[in-house]
Amino acid sequence: MNTIPEINYLNHPKGIKSWLLTLDHKRIGVLYLVSILTAFLLGGIFAVMIRLELLTPGRDIMGPQTYNQIFTLHGAIMIFLFIIPGIPVALGNVVLPLMLGAKDVAFPRLNLASWYIYIVGALVALYAIFSGSVDTGWTFYTPYSTETGGAVVAMTLAVFILGFSSIFTGVNFVVTIHKLRAPGMTWFKMPLFIWSIYATAIIQIMATPVLGITLILLALERIVGIGIFDPAMGGDPVLFQHFFWFYSHPAVYIMILPAMGVISELIPVFSHKKIFGYRAIAYSSFGIAFISFLVWGHHMFISGQSQLASMIFSFLTFLVAIPSGVKVFNWTATLYKGSIWLQTPMLYAFSFLFLFTIGGLTGLFLGTLATDVHLTDTYFVVAHFHYVMMGGTVMAFLGGLHYWWPKMFGRMYSIKWSRIGTALIFLGFNVTFLTQFVLGTKGMPRRYYTYLDQYRPLNFYSSVGSWILALGFIITAIYLIHSLRKGKPAGNNPWGGLTLEWTTTSPPPTENFQTPPVLTHGPYDYDTADVKPTI
């Protein structure tokens, strides 16, 4: 019978103050987890409201002005407060040092600072919402964003502040990975999750400053009218889009690379097999990180940019698809002749494979210039990026959360209910977004408050899907919270994993390991190492 260690990082030391001033990476991870899940809840409520409004054409629950604010907030919150920080700050913070066999991250104070900066950014965003809100879309395109009313400056300030939190985390992880690996852990003995966090951190450090500068320019344009984006003053109306996507395309990989890292952990553990193509997966993360800086113009094929530019961006966009494809093939090959254990984390890994493949393949339609013209700015794009971001990143996040939950909190959640939750989320997701591909090919533009009658049935199904999805999430929230007190103690290594976090107690003590670990085998050496699941 497993027990919970009497003294662990969760219960020692005690008190609110000890949490708010903690330097323990695991506690900071938990603080972050609570924060980003709150953001996810808020963004999710907005999402359901959007789908309610789109249930039928015309007004259902709100007017167009409110609707425009709601979809802006849905996007901004989900992207800047949930999915960009997402996996690295919550799961990464908790498990990265554990996986490396380290006591903590390299700069614990910087780590705590990054959380506080995140909170300040979130509060400024809340202030923006309540002091006039924002109706620009999360993309803040000029000249709309310089002309419209509302709290655009406050919202850009919030995103600006959040950027620092992102950079701090990135720097911290890079140094930690370089300096604090356990004896014996060479670069190619690092778990692939670490590789992907490393590649992500590099993008965070290099791309985020560009976003910061762009937002400052936007704020200056609004406050003092410097004219850089204002055509009437000799500025360029699409320059903002270039700046914006120069950050935001790499940001797509800030969102998806960590997810790929999680999947690279789940699949070998639950197949009890060596991962196929370790090096290919590791290198492809860096291939993606590098090329991701060179493809921003694929968001602007119809913005009037030169045809030559469109041609180059289209070509590079196709190139960046290849490393992602390679990863998918590698994961699939890992399953071959494995011993596949259908636990909830693995069900999420399967959902990821299924949905991310659709997300990736539908990208082909958008990278191809001639078809992009018809599909861009329609619901096809909305569906495409939800398949990548939600079908990809969120599924991996949930998979990772269910995988490391027993390590983080020492207890197991209900297996039965978690399966029901996963099934509902998978089903609801597809009903919601598969329909949107067709809405897009049929020509329904995105960010529409109302629509032509011909789009009525598909919008209806999509809205129904959002209710199934919401139900799945509610169930998930309930059984996870329930497990915190009532769950069965999980034991050190419930799944039979080989990475170092499974060698310490669940939950771990504040200093992570009783004795500093020494690496004796690679992260996926299931052929030689002897481990068994214990639940």
Place this chain on the structure above:
Amino acid sequence: MDTTGTLIMPPAGSTIASEVDWLFYLILYISIFFFVLVVGAATYFFIKYRRRGEIAPTSQVDHNIKLEIVWTVIPLAIVIILFFLGFSLYMRMNIAPKDALEVKVTAQRWLWTFDYPTGINSVNELVVPAGKPIKLLMSSNDVIHSFFVPDFRVKMDVLPNRYTSVWFNAPYPGQHNIQCSEYCGKGHSEMLGIVKVVSDREYTEWLESAAGPGEGIDLESYGEQLFTSKRCVTCHTVDGSLNVGPSFLHLFGENVYLQGGSQVRADENYLRESILAPEAKVVDGFEPVMPTYQGLLKPRDIDALIAYIKSLGQEQGEQQ
């Protein structure tokens, strides 16, 4: 050519549309192939190698250079082909034939104006002759909009202080929706229009009737024509039912409740102001999405519209 549309694609209303669709379906079939390959294999492995009792992986192969090269090179070759196909069609979609008829398009929140070479203009309704290449030279008076005709598979952003253009050739008479597809605020989803593709003869007739507007007919019937041709009809009705905007039935002479609680009598001056400066007095219960028609209507047009609205109000008076 397919004019009804398929399960996933709208009708193909332009010469280029069927080519775009061909490429679209090519990518679709390639995608389905890879989807079945990857997800089909994964599903099969999930079932076949499901753990039953003991952990028993039957293989620990962790790489295979040949296989890895194959699954890098083949997709690479495929995407390069797609890139070329997409690019060459894109160039053809972008370069208008020299003899194209040029129409100037102006976008503003939230309507489209079309200026013809002959000096006439129309609102939200683009009338073009069938089977002739048409080039649209576009610019915006305010924020960025995007000109999108799904049936033609064309879309182009419309920018302030800069020209962009699209061209198309619609071979058959018919009607096609224009939808604004770059977010532009409250009325974004109401920024709709119609492309009317007509025969050569009808086109000449239309040009003539539009050139000498309302000559020889009384104000009321002329106003009725304008109600349709200036696209008031997209938002207003004359039968009492509600649309985006209030109905004109029984409007004249009534008390109108405004946002903010005040009231106003719908007299000629109120109607005039509502058309030229709609944001000045917003009717309660409606969103202020009506575009201003300042500069788009001649004095006689305004008189005619007001006369038409009056006629809808008087009918009620007679009935009572």
